[in-house]
Amino acid sequence: QKEVEQNSGPLSVPEGAIASLNCTYSDRGSQSFFWYRQYSGKSPELIMSIYSNGDKEDGRFTAQLNKASQYVSLLIRDSQPSDSATYLCAVNMGGSYIPTFGRGTSLIVHP
Amino acid sequence: SAVISQKPSRDICQRGTSLTIQCQVDSQVTMMFWYRQQPGQSLTLIATANQGSEATYESGFVIDKFPISRPNLTFSTLTVSNMSPEDSSIYLCSVEGRSSYNEQFFGPGTRLTVL
Numbered sequence: 001q002k003e004v005e006q007n008s009g010p011l012s013v014p015e016g017a018i019a020s021l022n023c024t025y026s027d028r029g030s031q032s033f034f035w036y037r038q039y040s041g042k043s044p045e046l047i048m049s050i051y052s053n054g055d056k057e058d059g060r061f062t063a064q065l066n067k068a069s070q071y072v073s074l075l076i077r078d079s080q081p082s083d084s085a086t087y088l089c090a091v092n093m094g095g096s097y098i099p100t101f102g103r104g105t106s107l108i109v110h111p
Numbered sequence: 112s113a114v115i116s117q118k119p120s121r122d123i124c125q126r127g128t129s130l131t132i133q134c135q136v137d138s139q140v141t142m143m144f145w146y147r148q149q150p151g152q153s154l155t156l157i158a159t160a161n162q163g164s165e166a167t168y169e170s171g172f173v174i175d176k177f178p179i180s181r182p183n184l185t186f187s188t189l190t191v192s193n194m195s196p197e198d199s200s201i202y203l204c205s206v207e208g209r210s211s212y213n214e215q216f217f218g219p220g221t222r223l224t225v226l
Contacts, residue, residue: 032212043203043217044154046112051212088153090215097213098144103153 002027002093006102013109019076021105023089026070032092033065033072034099039085048074079109113138113206115218123224124194131190132221134204139184144215145177146203154203160187194225 003026013019021035032051036044050056050063050072062075072091076083086106090099114137124130134143145157158166158179166179180188191198202221208214 032214034214041222043201043220046208046214046216049210049212049214092213097207098156098159099213099215101154 002096002100004089004091004093004100004102006087006089006105008103008105010106010108013079013107015079015081015109015111017079017109019079019083019107019109021074021076021087021089021107022071023073023091023102024071025089025091025093025100027091027093028067028070029095030067030070030091030093032099033063034090035061035063035072035074036088036090036101037085038088038104044088076107079107081109081111083107084109112208112216113140115204115206115216117204117218117221119221120219121222121224123226125226126195128194129190129192130194130223131188132202132204134187134189134218136185136206140206141184142207143181143187144205145179145187145189146205146217148201148203148220150200157189157202191223194223196225199223199225 005024035048038044048063050065056063060077064073086104088104089102116135118133143160146154157172158168160166160181162181178190205215205217
């Protein structure tokens with residue numbers, strides 16, 4: 001069974017700190033990995049995509065992929081209260097072009 | 112990415128009635144997707160809709176309960192039929208991006224409450 005696992009949280013970090021969000025997946029052959037941000041009452045918004053092992057940086061966001069260990073993480077540097085949201089990990093598994101979503105991790109950045 | 116709109120944005124419905132949700136995209140897309148997000152849960156794919164063919168439903172979802180139309184390359188509808196309180200959820204349509212990596216972009220969602 002295809003699974004994407006995330007800690008539901010909430011993860012609470014102080015403003016200015018680094019928030020680290022983790023995700024594991026069950027299919028070793030997965031190829032595409034995505035992080036979505038979902039504010040309360042809003043729809044998911046794609047913030048990062050990663051396809052190769054290693055790090056990918058975009059502004060304050062860094063996605064890290066380790067296919068051997070089957071995990072993908074999202075680091076948010078200099079966290080702001082506006083980063084408070086649920087972060088969904090999504091993985092294209094089993095050769096599917098449709099991602100499987102994790103349950104999301106709730107992040108709270110407190111001033 | 113494409114601009115996606117959905118109507119209605121929210122509705123409160125009575126048990127046993129049906130609601131049709133519309134999804135409009137500002138560019139032509141091959142596939143459109145319908146998801147459900149129940150309170151506190153992640154996204155569950157209901158079906159994939161291709162223009163000119165029957166929608167493909169995921170396990171646990173049937174056409175009689177969730178009929179889908181896809182009359183052209185920019186529009187789709189999802190009907191939630193014979194509703195019960197368990198159908199209270201957010202319903203989202205999505206489309207694929209233009210890269211080869213199959214990322215998806217979501218509409219604003221329809222928040223449905225069934226009494």
